[in-house]
Structures are given as C-alpha cells and as structure tokens.
Amino acid sequence: MEIFALFAYVVIGVLAGLIGGLLGLSGGVVTVPCLVLVFHLLGFPQDVLMHTAIGTSLSAMVLTGIASTWAHHRHKGVMWDIIMLLIPGIIGGCLLGAFVSNFLSGIILRVIFGVFIGSLGIYVLLQKKKTQPGKRPHKTIYSLLGLGIGFLASLLGIGGGVFMVPxxxxxxxxxxxxxxxxxxxxxxxxxxxxxxxxxxGLKEVGVADSIGYIYLPAFALIGLGTVFFAPLGVKWAHRMDPTMLRKIFAATIILVGILMIFK
Structure with a gap:
C-alpha cells in the first residue's frame, strides 16, 4: 500500500501541475479529493484526515504556484496591479480560514468544499461572454474580496483559483x-x-512523517510533479480557445464538487 501511495502522489502532482497551469486552479481541486482517498486507504485518523489533506494540498501548491506564476508572467498573463491590491486581504483571510477549520469536522469541510466549487462551476458555465470592457471595482473592494477569497481558499485548501477566475x-x-x-x-x-x-496542526495528534497538518511524503512528491508539469499546462492555456478554456474550467470543478459531496 505504501508503494501505491508513493506512486499516487506522483500522479497527483502531474495532474495538479497540468490543471493548475491550464486553469489557474493551483491544483487544489485535484489534490484535496485525491489525498482524501489515499489517506483513507492508508488508515489516517478520520478526525484529522480532511485537515491533513487540506494542509498538504496547500503546502504542495506553493511549488505549483511558483512554477505556474512564473510561466504565466513570461506570457504577460499576470495583472500585478490587482495582485498588490489583494495582498492585505488575502493574508488576513488565510489566517482566519485556517483558524476556523480547526473547529470544523472533516465531513463538514468536505461538504462545504463540494458545494462551493460545484456552484461556482455552474456559474461560470452559464455566464454569458461579455465583449465590452468593464470598470474595475474600487481599491477597497479588492481588499475585501481578497479577505473573502483568502478565507475560503484556506478553509477548503483549494488555492483560490475557483473563486478568483470567475x-x-x-x-x-x-x-x-x-x-x-x-x-x-x-x-x-x-x-x-x-x-x-x-x-x-502542531497541537493535534497527527500521523508519522507529518508536521502539523502537512504530510511530508505527499508534499514532496506532489510538489515535484507540479513543478515540472505546471509550465506545460500554461502553454496549453495560451494556445487554447478562450471559450473552450472556460468550459473545461467549469466542467472540472463541477465534477470534483459532485464527487466530494457524494463520496
């Protein structure tokens, strides 16, 4: 089973890297559900299983984020002025989300995860294409949006792309x-x-080879896979038709949402 798990982490990393680069999701929509399954097969305690999956996913996404952000930047695909406006809210939201998750059961987190990303997928799928340039929100609005996105992303371990892209x-x-x-x-x-x-997670009873809610073997192998395959996903994103890209994004997160709710 341990050999299977190590192989699974590599595959998860490859998929997370491709999807993270292609759709801007940071791979979390793939990593969290897959880690929940693998950790369950490994016999992780149920009271820390979901939290460990989220913490490990977020830590692996650091490497994904570095690789995909650099690749998108090279294609002039990052609006850094907006990023600067989001930073204060994101920092506060991330800390708050992780704190709140510490008081929620794994089942509740899983259902919230599924409902949120499934609903967002439906929204993106049904949203009509707008051709006229729109006004940007006020700078204060971006800070508040960063707070909300950081909170939900940290609470669910999915990076923030499912909220930011729509x-x-x-x-x-x-x-x-x-x-x-x-x-x-x-x-x-x-x-x-x-x-x-x-x-x-340092205050909780964890599992071997973990620090807090981060399981180190999964973090290392998933992160390695994402670093090599995220740039490939970025190349695909900049070559694809925008309408098709939007449909793939929506279909992906709807499917993952359904799987998590009815697991």
Whole structure:
C-alpha cells in the first residue's frame, strides 16, 4: 500500500501541475479529493484526515504556484496591479480560514468544499461572454474580496483559483489574464495557508512523517510533479480557445464538487 501511495502522489502532482497551469486552479481541486482517498486507504485518523489533506494540498501548491506564476508572467498573463491590491486581504483571510477549520469536522469541510466549487462551476458555465470592457471595482473592494477569497481558499485548501477566475471574468478581463492572475494570487494563498495549517496542526495528534497538518511524503512528491508539469499546462492555456478554456474550467470543478459531496 505504501508503494501505491508513493506512486499516487506522483500522479497527483502531474495532474495538479497540468490543471493548475491550464486553469489557474493551483491544483487544489485535484489534490484535496485525491489525498482524501489515499489517506483513507492508508488508515489516517478520520478526525484529522480532511485537515491533513487540506494542509498538504496547500503546502504542495506553493511549488505549483511558483512554477505556474512564473510561466504565466513570461506570457504577460499576470495583472500585478490587482495582485498588490489583494495582498492585505488575502493574508488576513488565510489566517482566519485556517483558524476556523480547526473547529470544523472533516465531513463538514468536505461538504462545504463540494458545494462551493460545484456552484461556482455552474456559474461560470452559464455566464454569458461579455465583449465590452468593464470598470474595475474600487481599491477597497479588492481588499475585501481578497479577505473573502483568502478565507475560503484556506478553509477548503483549494488555492483560490475557483473563486478568483470567475471573479475576474465577471469584471470582463480575458480568460487568459484571469487565469494567470489567479495563479499568482494562489501562490500567496498557499504560502500563508500552509504556514497556518502547520501551526494549528502542531497541537493535534497527527500521523508519522507529518508536521502539523502537512504530510511530508505527499508534499514532496506532489510538489515535484507540479513543478515540472505546471509550465506545460500554461502553454496549453495560451494556445487554447478562450471559450473552450472556460468550459473545461467549469466542467472540472463541477465534477470534483459532485464527487466530494457524494463520496
């Protein structure tokens, strides 16, 4: 079983890297559900299983975020002015989300995870394409949005792309710039979130080879896979038709949401 788990971590890393680079999701929508399954097969305690999956996902996404953000930046796909406006809120939201998750059961976290990303997928799928450039929200609004996105992303361990991409698209930014900017914000979220889960998990009874809520073997192998395959996903994103890219994004998170709710 341990050999299977090690192989699974590598595969998860490859998939997370490709999807993170392609869709700006930081790979969390793939990593968390897959880790829940693998940790269950390994016999992890149920009271810390979901929290460990989230913490490990966030820590692995640091490497994903570095690789995909750099690749998107090279394609001029990151709106750094928006990132700077989001930073204060994201930092506070990440710390708050990790703190709140410490008081929620694994089942509740899993259902919240599924409902949120499934609903967002439906929203993106049904959203009509807007052709006229829209006004950007006030700077204060971006700080508040960063707080909300950081909170939900840290609470659920999914980076923030599932929230950031629909948000930017709704403000009439292009799909490619929305995905690139999402990847950059996801890097900050994953750094703050993983540090918070490490700290809060130190007080809990964990499993061998873990620090706090971060399981080190999974972190290392998943992170390695994402570093090599996230740039490939970015290349695909900048070559694909925007409408098709939006549909793939929506279908992916709807499917994952359903699987998590009815697991």
């Amino acid at each position: 948000l930017l698209i709704s403000h009439r930014f292009s799909e490619k710039k929305s995905i690139g900017t999402s990847a950059a914000s996801g890097l900050l979220i994953s750094i703050m979130g993983s540090l918070a889960y490490l700290y809060f």
